[in-house]
Amino acid sequence: METKVTRRKFLQITSATFAGAAILASSNRVVENAIAAAEKKNGVVKIPSYCSICFWKCGLIGYVKDGKLWKLEGNPLDPLSKGRLCPRGNGGVGQHYDPDRLKAPLVRISSRGEDSWNVTTWDEALSYSAKRLMEIKEKYGPQSIAVFSHGPGGVFLKHTMRAFGVKNFTAPSFAQCRGPREVAFELTYGELVGSPERTDIKNSKCFALIGSHLGENMHNTQVQEFAEAIERGATIIVVDPRFSIAASKAKYYLPIKPGTDTALLLAWINVLIQENLYDKEFVENYTFGFEPLREYIKPFTPEWAFAETGIQPDLIRETIRELARYKPASFVHPGRHVNWYGNDVQRLRAVAIVNALLGNWNRKGAFYKPVKMDIPKYPYPPYPEADYEVVYNPNSKYPFAGEDEGLTQGVRSATITGEPYPIKAWVVYGTNLIQTMPNPAETIEAIKKLDFLLVIDVIPNEIAMWADVVLPESIYLERFDELNISPFRIPFVGIRQPVVPPPHDQKDGWWIARELAVKLGLEKYYPWMHIEEYLKYRVEAAGLSYEQFKKDGVILGNEQPIYVEDGLKLEFPFTPSQKVELYSTQLAEKGFSPLPTYERPPEPPPGYFRLLFGRVPVHTFSMTQSNRILMDMVDENEVWVNSDVAETLVLKNGEYVYLKNQDGILSNKVKVRVTQRIRPDCVFMYHGFGHTSKNLKRAYLKGASDSELISRYDIDPIMGGTGMNNNFVTFVRE
Ligand code: SF4
Structure with missing residues (x-):
């Protein structure tokens, strides 16, 4: 990173560090006090907190030895x-x-996209950011500002921006990740799947994973339960064009043609009904629309599905019979990253319906009922009225789009077109939009139209390098943060607290949000000075001991019934029929098919292969390629190519090639992995590599970026998510 750091600037930074806002000094003191007060044995300090390498929020113990961060373990x-x-x-x-x-x-001193910055003080950076945001609000209204955030750290920034009148909040976790499954399950059951997923892998006798890569997607609790299920001998069915790690543990592997999963699900529904394998009592008492479903499903036989999916009819029958044999302790996993083809809600509705026919809702071994600790909210003053329509969903074009996690690409296209109204500023917290959203060229086009781009992050990733102001946040091991009150099997609350102080002039997200609010004249929205006052208030309002909480890192609530087997009553008060809607009245009302539809995916052009992507076990998205420990394990991605294809194209294992997509976009060079573990009609890459920010020195141009090759995306008409598996690539040699 080219920075101009004059002696005067150094002195300014130094003086700002020691003589800056009183709150900052107190913030650092709190970190030191917390560390001093923590459990100490043989010179080793142990401090509990929760992890944020991904957003699963696992409780951890941080160990500090001789004042240095030594190691981390699970709590x-x-x-x-x-x-x-x-x-x-x-x-x-x-x-x-x-x-x-x-x-x-950092404050930009050159054109956007160039790498030239002034290192500045927090006071200058925040004053300048507040001034720019106020000017934009004054000229174009609060609706011209959009906030992108990911993870629990964005809570306080969103609070500040809401107080400023902003309503355009978005998160890639909806439109680029799990939005379709939440919408599909809410339409069907009136309830979300949620995170952590409410799947009871631990007690399941049989479950199916469709394109869900447990073991590569390392969400801790699920993977531990997956390992237990393997050990117990549970029947595992994996449906995937690629022989994933999960597939290698399965009894049944269905190497499905990409994009045809709904055809398989419809055939499974067909067999469940035609062979009377469904849970009749559940269907009769708790579902709506079984008869229309029974009629609708008749043509979707396993023989019909074979022509679409390439899966033998016998195998289709055998796998669904297996799921039915173990019902209700069996389920089809709803997945997590499910924005694939742009008709994803319909596919996930089919998943929800198979599960309903298995009668497995709130049943042991399938879907449990998550419970949550009751922690009162902090009594903030009400936010100002924001009586304008969100920019990303004009005229409710996507009737089931999210609100707090709005549509990222909706903001992006409004920024480019100025329709339905202009967007002039982006505030981006903890999400590298250049790699997260499909078609980075479009993201860059939008950025060029902005008057102001503020980025808060921990590493100089691609989006930070396009910013006007970059605010460096302390990492999760150095800061306090929002409480973890995730819904789970047992109510609990977890604390994030600093294990070590930040090594440079980085600040906590809450501090940045609060100071920005002060500069924007919004002090009244922060009646507390330090986040510990906020945390203490909430924890004590729930009747819990804050001191014990800090010491243990976690407080557990009382166990509650989470299964029908425990005495839980089955109720569905949140659907219009107050039943599980096999036939969705809400979809019908909005002009969509009330029963799941299948669309045949387009074939790759000759010589091209469908591009699939997924997670590598030791990295999270494009967030961790700067971490030396994780890069020592995996420092670049590979492109998986079927052995027969490789032989025809004379591609060798380990050789570097470039990928070119259907629109002529060329990737960075990427290593070939020749394998029989993938179908010949597709290729696969781990997501998050191919960084183009030179300031990520270890990660720069290591591997190729799948996002760059995803220049086409299909928008789900129901909820506005971006289907990103509709791109094709071919191989280009140097
Ligand atoms: S799953 Fe792994 S990376 Fe994610 S929070 Fe848990 S320990 Fe951290």
Whole structure:
């Protein structure tokens, strides 16, 4: 990163560090006091907190030896980690010591996209940001500002921006990840799947994973339960064009043609009904629309599905019979990253319906009822009225789009077109939009139209390098944050608290949000000075001891019934029929098919292969490629190519090639992995590599970026998510 750091600037930074806002000094003191007060044995300090390498929020214990961050372990009291972190979580130490981290606030001194900055003080950076945001609000109204955020750290920033009159909040976790499944399950059951997913893998006798890569997607609790299920001998069915790690543990592997999953699901529904394998009592008492479903499903036989999916009819029958044999302790997993083809809600509705026919809702071994600790909210003053329509969903074009996690690409296209109204500023927290959203060229086009781009992050990633102001946040091991009150099997609350102080001039997200609010004249929205006042208020309002909480890191509530088997009553008060809607009255009302539809996916052009992507076990999205510990394990991605295809194209294992997509976009060079573990009509890459920010020194141009090759995306008409598996690539040699 080219920075102009004059001696005067150094002195300014130094003086700002020591003589800046009183709150900052007190913030650092709190960190030191917390560390001093923590449990100490043989010179080793132990501090509980929760992980943020991904957003599963596992409870951890941080160990500090001789004042230095030494190691991380799972907190045995925490119900999510159960005393064990995943490999990424263990590598969190590398975030703290990452030499590429953003170290001080930066203000751009050149055109956007160029790498030239002034290192400045927090006071200057925040005053300048507040001034720009106020000018934009004054000229174009609060609706011209959009906030993108990901993860629990964005809570306080969103609070500040809401107080400023902003309503355009978006998160890639909806439109680029799990939105379709939440919408589909809410339409069917009136309830979300949620995160952590309410799937009871631990007690399941049989479950199916469709394109869901447990073991590569390392969400800790699920993977631990998956391992237990394998050990117990549960029947595992994996449907995937690629022989994933999960597939290698399965009894049944269905190498499905990409994009045809709904055809398989319709055939499964057909067999369940035609062979009378469904749960009749559940269907009769708790579902709506069985008769229309029975009629509708008749043509979708396993023979019909074979022509679409390439899966033998016998195997289709055998696998659904297996799921039915173990009902209600069997289920089809709803997946997590499910924005694939742009008709994803319909596919996930089919998943929800198979599950309903298995009668497995709130049943042991399938879907449990999550419970949550009752922690009162902080009594903030009400936000100002924001009586304008959100920019990303004009005239409710996508009737089931999210609100708090609005449509990222809706904001992006409004920024480019100025329709339905202009967007002039983006505030981006903890999400590298250049890699997260499909078609980065479109993201860059939108950025060029902005008057102001503020980025808050921990590393100098691609989006930070396009910003006007970059505010360096301390990493999760150095800061306090919002409480973790995730819905789970047992109510619990977890604390994030600093294990070590930040090594440079980085600040906590809550502090940044509060100071920005002060500069924007919104002090009244922060009656507390330090986040510990906020945390203490909430925890004590729930009748819990804050001191004990800090010491243990987690407080567990009383167990509650989570299954029908425990005496839980089955109720569906949140659907219009107050039943499980096999036939969706809400979809019918909005002009969509009330029963799941299948659309045949387009074929790749000759010589091209469908591009699929997924997670690598030791990285999270494009967030961790700067972490030396994790990069020592996997430092580039590969493109998986079927052996027969490789032979025809004379591609060798380990050779570097470029990928070119159907629109002529060329990737960075990427290593070929020749394998029989993938169908010949597609290729696969791990997501998050191919960084183009030179300031990510270890990650720069390592591997190829799948996002870059995803220049086409299909928007789900029901909820506005971006289907990103509709791109095709071919191989290009140097
Ligand atoms: S799953 Fe792994 S990376 Fe994610 S929060 Fe848990 S330990 Fe951390």
